Amino acid sequence: MKIVAILLAAVLMPLWAQDIKMPASLDKLATKADETVDVTLSGAMLQFAARFASDKDADDVKVRKLLSGLQNITVKSFEFSKDGAYDKADVDAIRDQVKGPQWSRIVAMTSKVDGDNVEVYFKDAGNGNLGGIVVLCAEPRELTIVSIVGTLDPSDLADLGGHFGIPKLLGGISIHGRRDGK
Numbered sequence: 001m002k003i004v005a006i007l008l009a010a011v012l013m014p015l016w017a018q019d020i021k022m023p024a025s026l027d028k029l030a031t032k033a034d035e036t037v038d039v040t041l042s043g044a045m046l047q048f049a050a051r052f053a054s055d056k057d058a059d060d061v062k063v064r065k066l067l068s069g070l071q072n073i074t075v076k077s078f079e080f081s082k083d084g085a086y087d088k089a090d091v092d093a094i095r096d097q098v099k100g101p102q103w104s105r106i107v108a109m110t111s112k113v114d115g116d117n118v119e120v121y122f123k124d125a126g127n128g129n130l131g132g133i134v135v136l137c138a139e140p141r142e143l144t145i146v147s148i149v150g151t152l153d154p155s156d157l158a159d160l161g162g163h164f165g166i167p168k169l170l171g172g173i174s175i176h177g178r179r180d181g182k
Helices: 002-016 024-029 043-050 058-068 088-098 154-160
Strands: 035-042 070-079 103-110 117-126 129-139 142-152
Touching (some): 024 088, 088 129, 088 142
Antiparallel strands (some): 035 070, 070 142, 129 142
């Protein structure tokens, strides 16, 4: 019975840590966009970046601890000069990956006035930790997708904002890093 449990864990572990696959169509959006942000950091790159964090600075120590549990950070952001430059299917391809028992949508904000839509999904890693986070921010002229894969303590989540192209999420600053929320 112990061997079966070990084999099952070995088979399921890659599924648990599975990255969010960015649709190929997102890369094509860069040619239409006025501004583009494209950040992809693998676990090895995150560990490399953690080495540059100071042991003496409290914020750097927090970031280093946070990075130690991460496997991947991907940020894709596009700003367009006109409405409708991206397809709803681009966003739906991400949404389809965060359906299921491990994922929970914890934030859903929709504005009929200006067409803004923000969704935040958490993946449960057990033991009170997160196994991943996906943030979708779809506006008529802007599309931003943030995917963070790895083990995170939710209390450390705010420390990621402002690093590696990840927008600040707390402290009165909107998902776009602006105080006016637009």
